[in-house]
Amino acid sequence: MLEGLVSQESLSLNSMDMSVLERLKWVQQQQQQLQQVVSQSSNNSPELLHQILQFHGSNNDELLQGSFSQFQMIGSGFGPNYNMGYGPQHEAMDGCISRTSSCQMEPVDTMEVLLKNGTKEDRPISLKNKRKQEVKTREEENTEKKIKVEADTESSMKGKSNMRNREASSETSKETLKGVSEIPKLDYIHVRARRGQATDRHSLAERARREKISKKMKYLQDIVPGCNKVTGKAGMLDEIINYVQCLQRQVEFLSMKLAVLNPDLELAVEDVSVKQAYFTNVVGSSKHSIMVDVPLFPLDHQGSLDLSAINPNQTTSIEAPSASWESQSQSLYNTSSLGFQY
Amino acid sequence: MASADKTINTDVPEKDVFAIHFLQSLSNLRIQNLFNSPDTTNYRVRKIKKAAYVSMARAAGGTSRLWSRALLRRAAKGNNKIVRFPRRKRKVTWKISSKRRRSDQRAPVVEDAAERLRNLVPGGGGMETSKLMEETAHYIKCLSMQVKVMQCLVDGLSPK
Numbered sequence: 001m002l003e004g005l006v007s008q009e010s011l012s013l014n015s016m017d018m019s020v021l022e023r024l025k026w027v028q029q030q031q032q033q034l035q036q037v038v039s040q041s042s043n044n045s046p047e048l049l050h051q052i053l054q055f056h057g058s059n060n061d062e063l064l065q066g067s068f069s070q071f072q073m074i075g076s077g078f079g080p081n082y083n084m085g086y087g088p089q090h091e092a093m094d095g096c097i098s099r100t101s102s103c104q105m106e107p108v109d110t111m112e113v114l115l116k117n118g119t120k121e122d123r124p125i126s127l128k129n130k131r132k133q134e135v136k137t138r139e140e141e142n143t144e145k146k147i148k149v150e151a152d153t154e155s156s157m158k159g160k161s162n163m164r165n166r167e168a169s170s171e172t173s174k175e176t177l178k179g180v181s182e183i184p185k186l187d188y189i190h191v192r193a194r195r196g197q198a199t200d201r202h203s204l205a206e207r208a209r210r211e212k213i214s215k216k217m218k219y220l221q222d223i224v225p226g227c228n229k230v231t232g233k234a235g236m237l238d239e240i241i242n243y244v245q246c247l248q249r250q251v252e253f254l255s256m257k258l259a260v261l262n263p264d265l266e267l268a269v270e271d272v273s274v275k276q277a278y279f280t281n282v283v284g285s286s287k288h289s290i291m292v293d294v295p296l297f298p299l300d301h302q303g304s305l306d307l308s309a310i311n312p313n314q315t316t317s318i319e320a321p322s323a324s325w326e327s328q329s330q331s332l333y334n335t336s337s338l339g340f341q342y
Numbered sequence: 343m344a345s346a347d348k349t350i351n352t353d354v355p356e357k358d359v360f361a362i363h364f365l366q367s368l369s370n371l372r373i374q375n376l377f378n379s380p381d382t383t384n385y386r387v388r389k390i391k392k393a394a395y396v397s398m399a400r401a402a403g404g405t406s407r408l409w410s411r412a413l414l415r416r417a418a419k420g421n422n423k424i425v426r427f428p429r430r431k432r433k434v435t436w437k438i439s440s441k442r443r444r445s446d447q448r449a450p451v452v453e454d455a456a457e458r459l460r461n462l463v464p465g466g467g468g469m470e471t472s473k474l475m476e477e478t479a480h481y482i483k484c485l486s487m488q489v490k491v492m493q494c495l496v497d498g499l500s501p502k
Contacts, residue, residue, distance in 0.1 A: 209472065210449065212472045213452065213471055213472050213475060216472055216475035216476060216479070217475060219475075219479060220475060220478065220479050220482075223479055223482055223483065224482065233449075233451055233452055233455075234451045234455065237451075237452065237455035237456075237459070238455065240459070240478065240482075241455065241458050241459055241462065243482065244459070244462045244463065244478065244481070244482060244485070245462065247482065247485040247486060247489060248462070248485070250489045251391065251394055251395070251485065251488060251489060251492065252387075252391055254394075254489065254492040254493060254496055255387055255390040255391040255394055255492070256383075256387045256390075257496050258390055258492065258495065258496060258499075259383055259386040259387045259390050260383060261496065261499050261500055262499055
């Protein structure tokens with residue numbers, strides 16, 4: 001049994017050459033401990049499984065999850081025990097295991113063998129037949145995608161809520177473990193496969209990605225006016241593209257208008273007055289200090305020049321304003337501020 | 343369904359920030375004294391449009407947004423300036439090839455619309471579709487703000 005276990009482990013974990021040797025040694029140690037445990041075990045199946053978990057635990061991440069569903073383990077109690085003390089090795093091996101998800105069945109058999117030896121479980125341990133597993137893809141560890149995907153198939157709902165609790169707690173504990181080496185806050189986006197949908201990793205990741213995109217498109221729908229009436233992704237996207245093109249054309253049109261309206265120097269001069277108008281309209285006097293930074297133009301021979309001098313904060317070479325100028329400026333502020341209200 | 347969402351952050355500064363940047367860029371144009379010599383309106387138009395875009399990019403987020411970064415780089419290349427941006431990890435070509443290869447299999451309706459969007463939004467060529475959506479949202483907001491500012495300006499300057 002020991003050799004069989006080890007060989008199957010090595011078969012399934014052969015994708016990472018470097019750590020296989022370490023892993024083998026570790027596995028052997030675990031097997032020895034496990035044998036001790038099995039020999040010492042009581043007939044109480046939950047206890048046995050608990051012990052098996054602690055020693056064998058993170059080595060067979062997915063298979064244990066599969067086996068849990070069959071045995072209706074206590075939910076959240078196993079979570080923290082399950083993951084403690086298996087930090088870095090644990091993650092490397094899990095990453096390895098997840099990549100070889102097709103090999104899951106063999107370790108399951110070995111686990112089946114183990115459990116049969118130690119327990120008086122009379123429920124048929126048909127781990128092979130039942131497809132219910134919790135598939136945790138650890139892509140985010142390797143590719144930094146940061147999507148965690150769980151799949152429930154519809155077949156057996158036993159212990160599903162327990163699974164969820166355990167998964168959540170194990171995730172949080174894993175996250176805290178990972179937090180040491182990686183970014184502290186990893187957001188796992190939980191996606192549940194619906195009834196009758198494929199549960200392999202790629203389609204789940206696809207689905208997660210598609211939901212992300214549709215969420216963002218909903219957000220876009222709120223921004224773009226008139227998008228509510230159109231249904232379906234294609235129409236909405238056409239609307240959005242249309243809107244962007246519209247806005248760009250508007251910018252071009254307005255720049256043409258500006259170029260035509262204000263040839264040569266006048267434009268720069270008007271800047272000052274327009275800035276003042278903005279500030280009186282939009283903000284209080286707090287922004288007036290910015291006016292000091294306004295570049296000072298040679299303000300002569302322009303009618304609207306008077307306005308620039310009226311701003312008290314601005315230091316220009318022009319003389320101090322008189323009362324008449326102030327009234328003129330007020331009128332101009334009013335007229336121009338009308339246009340600035342949206 | 344999906345939980346643990348990050349709310350999409352597309353905050354756009356107020357209108358006056360855009361206004362300040364635009365007017366400053368216009369005054370820069372004037373200081374360059376370009377308007378004296380060339381007579382063609384087209385030249386001025388192009389200059390103003392470029393100034394509008396550059397000021398919008400600066401006002402909207404400087405180098406913290408992908409599209410603004412691409413815009414500024416494009417503008418600087420036109421002026422033969424060397425622009426330095428703070429380094430960010432960007433595996434552009436790798437991302438494109440890996441995502442695009444599969445992208446045709448993934449919802450072709452969405453993907454060819456995303457292609458068109460990529461042509462419109464500056465810097466869109468290096469983005470994945472979901473990131474593209476975020477950038478588009480922010481870009482739309484900034485564009486509409488810029489349009490409002492320019493409209494105000496035109497209204498203020500046009501003879502009553």
